Amino acid sequence: MVDAPATRSDLLADELERIARDIDGFFDAVLSVPDDPRARLYEAMRHAAIGGGKRLRPLLVMATAEMFGVGRESALRVGAAIEAIHVYSLVHDDLPCMDDDALRHGKATVHVAFDDATAVLAGDSLHALAFDLLADPATSADPFVRIELVRTLAAASGVQGMAGGQMMDIVAETRTFDLQTVTRLQQLKTGALLGAAVEMGAILGRLPPEGRTHLRGYARDIGLAFQIVDDLIDHEGDAALAGKAVGKDAAAGKQTFVSLLGADRARDQAFALVDQAVSHLAQHGAEADLLRALARFIVERDH
16 A cells, blocks of 8 residues: 655644754753752743744744755754744743733743743843854854844844834733734734744845845735734634633733634635735745745644
8 A cells, every 4th residue: 555645734744843842952952950049040941942832933944944955953043043032022921010821832831830030031031042042153154144143033023023012912902903003013023023034044045135025925924824813713712722821812902803804804814815925935846835834834723
């Protein structure tokens, strides 16, 4: 009997499993717990960074970098850097002064498992770790590549990116936003890091800025689709599958894609965005199949 050929979804599942192992192994090595009073901080960082999440951002880095012949070790280091930023943001978002969540990736959030002060320091340290990784010559022998990686991740993380979007999200609890403003909020809060992941893979591949336009289009579209699906999961999802609390946006009175468009129109929009994202990759052949599969995965996931 001849085995059926592997499908794109099979290949994606295998790659997601592989990247999860690689990222966990990387953080396990980098965050080895010292035998001194800093041990609790390291343990908190490990609690946040190891054994959770879909690892989409590292996979976007690695899938893009691989298209341009970049070695896996360099791409893994950049993927770990962007994941460190993502994880730090979750640790801080979960704090009582922010979203006040007790569950993340199916386990207690850092401030619940440890304490508020340790959670703040764990987030701060993961943020610093990200830029330490990017600035290290082990990531790239080319200093111009390293500085562009640092600048790209810094821009996507700060007031012009993720942090700015989070501020808008806080304001959304007391103000009514229209669809354009909600879209801008999510482009910053969620889309900026996803876009940076693709951009940084291309930077590693030494693709000039003018050659990245189609990749930016791909990243922009999957970023919005990702957030629409997150809104749908919050609206109608299962907390056990999601690994976090659901129904929080409605309880907080926030405007979301679902509240503004309705669930059916929001879902249709997510699928349309993914189709558009895939169309941006038309100039690439089979080497972009993983990016295409990732786009499809974004709208098919339940967590």
